[in-house]
Amino acid sequence: MRKRWLVACMLSLMLTVVLIGAAAAAAPSERTATSISTSSTWQRVQRSADAIYEASTAGNRQAAYYAGQQLSSQLKELLEAERLNESSQLQAIYREAKLMLANIEQKKSAVLWRPQATRIKLAVDAAGAQSVGLASNAMWLQYEPIIEEDIARIRQAINIRNAQAYASASAMLHTLQEHTDRIAIAAAIADKSTEMNALLNSVTYMSRLLNAGERGTIASQLSQQVLAPVEAATAALFSGNAEREEPVIAPIGGGVPHRWIFGISSLISSLLAYVSWRKYKHTPYAIMNKSEAGSQTPLYLKRKIK
Known part of the structure; x- marks a missing residue:
């Protein structure tokens, strides 16, 4: 019984160490x-x-x-x-x-x-x-559908294919530039500097192509590829955003509750140790076979554990 009590204490200690390690790794x-x-x-x-x-x-x-x-x-x-x-x-x-x-x-x-x-x-x-x-809850991520809508409007303007098509697309591009500029610092803070720079560069490139289209110096085949770099950069910037379950405007919580994990693990360890000790104190006897006791009667004999 004493060995089992020691095993329970060791298991409790190991559980505490594992939970604290998990909390530290998640920090x-x-x-x-x-x-x-x-x-x-x-x-x-x-x-x-x-x-x-x-x-x-x-x-x-x-x-x-x-x-x-x-x-x-x-x-x-x-x-x-x-x-x-x-x-x-x-x-x-x-x-x-x-x-x-x-x-x-x-x-x-x-x-x-x-x-x-x-x-x-x-x-x-x-x-x-x-x-x-909780980087996935940042408010700047709500600009994903806004930027996608800007891109869709530019595509719609280009597909009109009249004299004002590129001029209309250039006007709508200004709105896209405003939206991308607004989230630039926030995206960099979220470790998305490379993706954000790619989006900004692709928007600049698209601006040049639209200006060329207004002057009539862009081929019709190339005009259909104006939005491809912007769409690819947008997808890279907001990758993983579709899996969010909470709205981006949700209030910021406490993140990974490291102190709670430490407290709960300590409580579990203490309870396991206490329950083992109480069981040992209330049942300090073991059932022995009569052959082990060296006596013919009774059939089973209780001896107190030392």
Whole structure:
């Protein structure tokens, strides 16, 4: 019985080690992402980004400027604390915030700095989702059907095949460029820099082809291939997005619950050890065969385990 109790304790200990190892393996490897997700400064960054976006949709210049100043200060604090290099994604958000503030200071229309507010919102959301291991819930992913619709409209315009076909497609291309620019920083934060650059380059290439079509210097066979690079780059950028079960606007959760895993594993180990000990204390006897007891009576004899 004592051996079985020791085996149960060993199994409990092994279970704890395995669960803790699984939690550690599932933890985000990005040091900066892990640190910013738990800092109060990063939480303020997220609130400031929300305030900027709300102010931009309402056209409230004063509120947007105040929230932009707060965001710049908070990002600067994070950058100094983390000692990040100039190529970090937080630097990209910081530069975008500074550019938005400059446009507001110049009293430009909200139409001109609203896209910057949107880029900031999407980028901060992507960083938060990435840091807690829920990159598939980032809001920038909702641009997949929007970009696909832009591409479909451009194709429809090209297929008209009249004098205004390429001019109409070029006008619709401007909307596609706006949408791709808005998600550029967020996609880079989600480790999609290569795919995002490919999409931006393909959009630029398509713009040149459409300009050539307007001038009548593009072959009809080539005009049917204008959208192929953009479609391929879009598919690569949003690969795996179709398998998401939750909407991209769902609130960011707690990611992989590492502390919960550790706590539950410890609880299970403790319960198994306690149950084994209680069983040993309440049943400290074993049934022996009479031949083992060295006596003819009774048929079975109980002896206390030492």
